[in-house]
Amino acid sequence: MNSARSKWYSLGLLIAAIFVMSPAWLGGLQLDKSEFAVRRQKLMDRISDGAAVILGSQSGRQSNDFYYLTGVEVPDAVLFVDAKKRESVIFYTISERAARESGLSLDLVHDPVGTTGIERWLPAEQFNSFLTQRFISYLYRQKSAREQAIETLYTPFKPGSIGELSGILRQMTRNSWDGRVSREVAFVRHLQDEFPQVEVKDCSELIWDLRLIKSPAEIEIMRRAARIRVKALLETMKSTRPGMKEYEVAALFGFLNKKEGAQDPVFQPIISSGENHEFVHYNKNNRLLEDGDFIVFDGGPTVDYYHVDISISYPANGKFTPRQREIYEACLAVSKACLSLYKPGLTCMEVGEQARELLKKKGYDLSKDVFQKLRFFNEGGCTHPVGLDGHDAGGADLDYCGPLKPGLVFASDVFAIYPGEKLGVRVENTVLITENGCENLTVFPREISELESLMKDKGIIQLLKEAKRY
Numbered sequence: 350m351n352s353a354r355s356k357w358y359s360l361g362l363l364i365a366a367i368f369v370m371s372p373a374w375l376g377g378l379q380l381d382k383s384e385f386a387v388r389r390q391k392l393m394d395r396i397s398d399g400a401a402v403i404l405g406s407q408s409g410r411q412s413n414d415f416y417y418l419t420g421v422e423v424p425d426a427v428l429f430v431d432a433k434k435r436e437s438v439i440f441y442t443i444s445e446r447a448a449r450e451s452g453l454s455l456d457l458v459h460d461p462v463g464t465t466g467i468e469r470w471l472p473a474e475q476f477n478s479f480l481t482q483r484f485i486s487y488l489y490r491q492k493s494a495r496e497q498a499i500e501t502l503y504t505p506f507k508p509g510s511i512g513e514l515s516g517i518l519r520q521m522t523r524n525s526w527d528g529r530v531s532r533e534v535a536f537v538r539h540l541q542d543e544f545p546q547v548e549v550k551d552c553s554e555l556i557w558d559l560r561l562i563k564s565p566a567e568i569e570i571m572r573r574a575a576r577i578r579v580k581a582l583l584e585t586m587k588s589t590r591p592g593m594k595e596y597e598v599a600a601l602f603g604f605l606n607k608k609e610g611a612q613d614p615v616f617q618p619i620i621s622s623g624e625n626h627e628f629v630h631y632n633k634n635n636r637l638l639e640d641g642d643f644i645v646f647d648g649g650p651t652v653d654y655y656h657v658d659i660s661i662s663y664p665a666n667g668k669f670t671p672r673q674r675e676i677y678e679a680c681l682a683v684s685k686a687c688l689s690l691y692k693p694g695l696t697c698m699e700v701g702e703q704a705r706e707l708l709k710k711k712g713y714d715l716s717k718d719v720f721q722k723l724r725f726f727n728e729g730g731c732t733h734p735v736g737l738d739g740h741d742a743g744g745a746d747l748d749y750c751g752p753l754k755p756g757l758v759f760a761s762d763v764f765a766i767y768p769g770e771k772l773g774v775r776v777e778n779t780v781l782i783t784e785n786g787c788e789n790l791t792v793f794p795r796e797i798s799e800l801e802s803l804m805k806d807k808g809i810i811q812l813l814k815e816a817k818r819y
Contacts, residue, residue, distance in 0.1 A: 379653070380566050382466030385420045388559060389467075392418065393432040395555045399501030399548075402480070403428040403556075404536060405441075410613075413737040414509030414556045416654055421465055422453060427476050428467075429483075436468040440476040484544050502540060503552035506533055509737075557742035561734055562756035567655065568781060571736070571758060574611070574652035575659070575779060575790040581605035582646065582661055582793065586800075588808025589644065591665050595620040595634035601810065602648055611650030615739045618648030622665070626766050626773030638665045643673050645764070645775045649739070658735050658760040659791040660777035667804030669797055676765065676774045679719035681795055682708060683763045684776040687730040691761070691780060691787035694752050700729025722765040730761040735779050757782045758790070 392401060405415040405426035415421070419428055419439060426441035439461065448458050456463070461470035471479060484500060508531065530538075540549050563571070585602040599618040606614070617632040622642045625631040638644070647660040662677055664670070669677065686704040695703075704726070708715060715721075725732055734741040735758050759782075764775035776795065781788040794800060813819035 380420055380570075382420065382464070384564060384566055385418060386466050387564075388418050389430055389437050390435075391559055392430055392552075392556065393435060395559075396430070396432045396501075396503050396552060398432070399503060399550075400432060400483075401428075401430040401503035401552050402536075402540075403430070403505065404532070411654075412509050413560075413654075414505055414553075417509075417556065417560055417737060419465060419467065421457070422451070423448075423457060425473055427473065429476075429479070438469040438471060438479070439465060439467045440471050440473045440479070442473040481543075484547055500544075500547045501550060502544070502547050503550050503555070504533070504537060504540065505553040505556065506537060506551035507531075507553040508533060509553070509556065560736060560742045562754060563736060563758050563781070564756070567736065568756075568758070570653050570655045571657055571779070571781075572790055574650060574655055575657045575792075577606060577609040577611050577652060578649045578657055578659055579791060579793050580609065581650070582659065583803065584808060585646070586661065586663055586808075587803055587806050588810040589638070589663070589665055589804070590811070591638050591640040591642065593638050593810070595622065595636050595638065597810070598638075598646070599634045599648070602646075606650035609650075611652050612654075614648060614650055615656055616648070618646070619660075620648075621645040621773055623771050624768075626771060627768040629764070629766070629773075640666050641670065642666075643670075643772055643774070645773050647775065647777065654737055656735055656737070656739050656741075657779040657791055658739060658762070658777055659779060659793060660762070660764070660775040661793060662774045662776065663800050663804065667801060669801065672770070672772070673774075674797060676719050676767065676772060677776075677797065679713075679717070680723060680763050680765060680774045680776045682711075682713060683720070683723055683726050684730060684761065684778070684795075687761055687763070688778070688780065688787065688789055690729070691753060691782060692785065693755050693782055695729075696752050697729040697731035698727065700731070700753075701727040704729060719765070722767065724764050725762055730763045732760045732762040734759050753782045755782050755784050 403415050403418060404412070405421070405428070406412040406424060408424050411422045415426065415428060418430070419426070421439065421441070423441040423443050426439060429438040429440070431437065443453070443458055445455060445458050448455055454464065462468070537549055540547065581602050584605055585598060588601055589598055598620055602618055603614070618634065619630055619632050620634050621628070621631050622636055622638060622644045625636060626645065642665040643662065644665055645660060645662050649656055649658060662680070664673055683704060686707045687700055690700045690703050690707070705715060713720070720726070736742065759780055760777055761780045762775070762777040764773065764777070766773045779790045781790055794803060810819055
């Protein structure tokens with residue numbers, strides 16, 4: 350083998366080794382239909398005086414609340430949960446061709462009840478008549494539409510995704526010329542017009558409360574999502590160099606996630622550097638990385654509808670300056686202290702108080718600016734639940750959720766911004782509360798020595814450049 354061919358052969362082996370794919374993605378971790386049945390039963394327990402109607406999304410990704418209760422991705426589906434009869438009915442219509450084009454199982458076409466585990470299935474076009482028949486006897490009993498309601502119907506008044514809440518609804522409420530209402534509000538009004546004797550109640554938070562505590566099966570999916578994200582971040586970090594555009598870094602990260610079988614992310618990767626550190630959710634990613642830049646990277650995949658949240662901070666040139674080292678070590682110290690304290694029964698504020706005392710005992714001067722500027726220090730690093738959404742269960746803040754409970758998964762996020770210095774720092778992990786403590790789902794090399802050592806290695810982009818393929 351001549352030297353040129355040998356070089357290409359060696360490069361091919363190296364890239365193949367870097368891109369080795371875990372076989373786990375081929376089948377994917379699938380939730381059993383019994384998991385969704387338990388969730389519907391729990392919802393029935395909370396709406397024992399009536400029934401609930403949950404609308405699925407009209408296209409694209411299934412709505413979180415609907416998916417949580419059914420696992421069905423067919424668009425334009427509707428779920429009717431009857432607490433009095435202790436049964437559910439799912440409505441959808443899909444052809445073999447549509448199922449194949451969407452990558453859905455043909456079993457959803459040929460055996461809806463057996464595939465979904467839902468007691469009854471009816472075509473989508475029968476939903477209106479079903480609902481009318483369900484309530485018609487009550488309507489006939491009323492002498493006047495103004496009399497007291499004798500039946501209760503629950504439905505979400507809010508979208509089940511923080512993305513929808515922060516996007517569509519913000520546009521509707523802040524733009525006085527918009528004039529639209531959300532799909533959920535429009536449905537509520539239609540129900541009230543069609544069935545005036547039926548009391549329509551909001552079940553958004555009832556479902557979000559169920560979503561807050563994760564089952565063992567959900568946790569396994571999130572562990573897999575975490576492994577994918579950490580692996581992608583490690584390789585992305587190694588490939589980062591001054592002279593690259595932020596979007597190059599983001600593109601590599603996206604590819605690495607997709608390569609492992611992840612779906613589209615819930616949000617665009619956030620790469621903050623230079624003057625953009627001031628904007629925590631900056632995602633234009635069009636800045637040219639310069640020597641001396643410090644980077645905060647936040648981004649992640651979707652795996653079987655579930656997410657994890659992890660942010661890393663590192664220098665573009667692979668070497669921390671004294672100031673970068675100072676702010677990073679303070680942020681990391683707080684994060685590690687909180688991780689050592691999370692356990693059931695404590696509130697996030699109590700974790701923050703104990704973390705402060707722990708750091709004082711270790712000799713840290715918490716009056717220094719590197720500690721004073723840190724966000725969520727007092728709250729124990731707790732920010733938001735994580736699960737079907739990056740900000741799960743309606744985006745609720747954890748300080749309103751009371752004591753930590755086993756099965757709760759949340760983002761432990763500590764960060765600070767130093768706009769005058771064009772610096773920012775962030776250490777964020779996804780944490781699971783266990784029976785006796787916690788598990789960090791997103792274990793990542795965090796020590797400065799580890800990060801600097803990793804960035805001495807050549808990343809994928811450097812290997813491709815050497816081969817004149819980039």
